[in-house]
Amino acid sequence: MDTGVEELAYIEGRLQAVRLYEATNDSGVKDMLSRLIARDTMLQNQWLAAIKELEAKENIVIPSTFPRNLEKREVSHVLFNYSEGNESATGRWANGPSVDGEGQFQYVENPVAYGNKTKLKPAPLYIHNTLHSLLKNHTGKIPLNMC
Numbered sequence: 250m251d252t253g254v255e256e257l258a259y260i261e262g263r264l265q266a267v268r269l270y271e272a273t274n275d276s277g278v279k280d281m282l283s284r285l286i287a288r289d290t291m292l293q294n295q296w297l298a299a300i301k302e303l304e305a306k307e308n309i310v311i312p313s314t315f316p317r318n319l320e321k322r323e324v325s326h327v328l329f330n331y332s333e334g335n336e337s338a339t340g341r342w343a344n345g346p347s348v349d350g351e352g353q354f355q356y357v358e359n360p361v362a363y364g365n366k367t368k369l370k371p372a373p374l375y376i377h378n379t380l381h382s383l384l385k386n387h388t389g390k391i392p393l394n395m396c
Contacts, residue, residue, distance in 0.1 A: 252303065256296040269370075309349045324337035326352035329360035 263286055307313040309354040326347045330337055335358050337343060343356040372378035 252296050252299045256293060256300065259289050259292040263293065273301060322352075327355045327357060328359050330356065331360065 258263055266282050266289065268286045270279055273279060273282075294350045296357065328337065328340075338356045338358065342354060345355050347350075347354055
């Protein structure tokens, strides 16, 4: 089970419930939402406790059973900036010792691609991908970002 995804789901759920709470004047709806918000508080705490328990057993990077010599260690602690601007360079995740204690965080402001752009075959039909014929606009061309 992916405990991190579970935690994020309850974060998002609580955020949406809080937004709805703030958007309504109906006392009955607010009462119901306050209960949902409280349950999401419990569930976030539950998943955070599970994450901490796993970290204590396995280390912070899970699974710990994958051999480190098989991963590309030169990028294990590197933040590649693909965002507009460079505000992410100032975060804890971009500088200083890594949380797992196995390296130093590094920040690369203008990353360079490691390989060439590939031309992928269309997905098999059982994947239910959007067909290129449906992506064409009125000029009959597929938008560049969809090629």
